[in-house]
Amino acid sequence: MDKNIQKNILITGGAGFIGSHVVRRFITLNSNYNVFNLDALTYAGNLENLKDVERAPNYEFIKGDITKTDFINEFFSKHSFDGVIHLAAESHVDRSITDPLSFVRTNILGTVNLLNASLQQFENNPNFLFYHISTDEVYGSLGEKGLFKETTSYDPNSPYSASKASSDHFVRAYGETYKLPFVISNCSNNYGPNQFPEKLIPLFINNIIQNKPLPVYGDGNYTRDWLYVKDHAKAIELIFHKGKKGETYNIGGLNEWKNIDLTHLLCRLMDKKLKRTLGTSEKLISFVKDRPGHDLRYAIDASKIKKELGWKPSVTFEEGLEQTIDWYFDNKEWLDNVTSKDYLEYYKNQYQE
Numbered sequence: 001m002d003k004n005i006q007k008n009i010l011i012t013g014g015a016g017f018i019g020s021h022v023v024r025r026f027i028t029l030n031s032n033y034n035v036f037n038l039d040a041l042t043y044a045g046n047l048e049n050l051k052d053v054e055r056a057p058n059y060e061f062i063k064g065d066i067t068k069t070d071f072i073n074e075f076f077s078k079h080s081f082d083g084v085i086h087l088a089a090e091s092h093v094d095r096s097i098t099d100p101l102s103f104v105r106t107n108i109l110g111t112v113n114l115l116n117a118s119l120q121q122f123e124n125n126p127n128f129l130f131y132h133i134s135t136d137e138v139y140g141s142l143g144e145k146g147l148f149k150e151t152t153s154y155d156p157n158s159p160y161s162a163s164k165a166s167s168d169h170f171v172r173a174y175g176e177t178y179k180l181p182f183v184i185s186n187c188s189n190n191y192g193p194n195q196f197p198e199k200l201i202p203l204f205i206n207n208i209i210q211n212k213p214l215p216v217y218g219d220g221n222y223t224r225d226w227l228y229v230k231d232h233a234k235a236i237e238l239i240f241h242k243g244k245k246g247e248t249y250n251i252g253g254l255n256e257w258k259n260i261d262l263t264h265l266l267c268r269l270m271d272k273k274l275k276r277t278l279g280t281s282e283k284l285i286s287f288v289k290d291r292p293g294h295d296l297r298y299a300i301d302a303s304k305i306k307k308e309l310g311w312k313p314s315v316t317f318e319e320g321l322e323q324t325i326d327w328y329f330d331n332k333e334w335l336d337n338v339t340s341k342d343y344l345e346y347y348k349n350q351y352q353e
């Protein structure tokens with residue numbers, strides 16, 4: 001670690017999908033930061049995601065679990081952080097339906113552990129900032145019309161979104177009660193390189209490669225707003241530096257797609273990539289039992305972050321999907337590893353602990 005560097009930031013969940021893009025962005029664009037990446041390396045965390053930057057002089061990885069109160073307190077007592085960017089979480093809605101307690105532990109208890117440990121940091125450094133990375137799912141579901149604004153009431157429907165809503169509330173409560181400086185952002189669906197193939201886009205890319213069915217939940221008429229992960233990482237860096245303390249920022253792709261339309265698009269792109277006859281992948285589409293409590297539609301009003309911080313998505317969906325598909329083709333080993341029987345068995349046992 002370079003001792004002349006001026007600031008230390010802690011990024012939690014930096015080995016995961018979004019976290020790895022945030023870590024890379026901070027390491028490469030902010031050489032005046034020492035970046036500490038704290039991650040438990042669950043099934044979703046993978047140090048391969050950061051292979052290209054792992055030897056950077058301003059980077060350090062620490063394997064650790066945010067649910068372990070003693071560990072977190074001791075870890076924080078040994079460091080002085082100027083800011084915490086908190087991404088570590090259980091992030092998959094379907095898993096939250098079968099195992100809500102894991103989401104309570106990591107997303108709520110883990111966040112409160114970090115908040116408690118941050119109070120001491122704030123006492124020693126009035127410029128300390130706690131930044132919580134959250135989701136638009138806390139707002140519940142939209143009908144056919146309307147957009148989520150920062151002022152939309154919380155109305156979570158899944159155990160995942162309830163746990164994220166709870167952690168947002170704790171962050172805000174620590175701001176009110178203990179005056180802990182904080183900022184929160186609530187983002188729509190991300191896609192891009194390094195996403196674990198359980199979420200719609202990477203799952204369907206992998207299944208098409210493997211000639212496996214594409215399980216579309218219900219009638220497929222559910223809508224999501226998709227944002228390229230690197231645009232999210234850019235927004236996070238901007239909010240960390242320029243966001244107003246105590247505020248919330250909504251981040252979205254301005255890019256709504258019904259699941260079934262997105263599935264057809266992916267099938268066409270994959271047929272082209274695999275040099276298969278157009279229509280081959282569509283035959284894999286299979287309508288399956290719906291997700292319980294399935295939110296109909298998410299869509300973000302991102303005018304606040306645009307107006308106040310000048311952010312808007314820069315990558316078109318066409319470019320982003322092409323780059324994503326290319327990434328999964330160029331990283332077959334990564335994909336084969338995280339979908340291998342051994343990998344899944346190992347984490348299934350941990351998950352059921």
Ligand code: NAD
Pocket residue numbers: 012013014015016017018019038039040041042043044045046064065066067086087088089090091092106110133134135136164186187188189190191196
């Ligand atoms: P992910 O599942 O890919 O990564 C989560 C990371 O957290 C993994 O590296 C995992 O090892 C780590 N982690 C899990 N439990 C931990 C624990 N107890 N202690 C330490 N580390 C732990 O998630 P993601 O999709 O990258 O999401 C990151 C954050 O962004 C989450 O807070 C999520 O709620 C939020 N978010 C995600 C999306 C999205 O579309 N993926 C959109 C909006 C917000």
Ligand code: DAU
Pocket residue numbers: 091092093094134135136137187188189190198199200201203215216217218222223224259291298
């Ligand atoms: O909106 C932000 C959220 O987006 C994040 O907070 C979550 O961490 C992230 O997982 C994501 O949640 P979703 O539930 O929207 O994402 P997922 O990729 O699981 O599903 C997207 C849509 O596709 C949703 O309507 C369910 C549907 N779906 C999903 C899967 C995995 C299917 O139809 N079939 C599937 O196999």
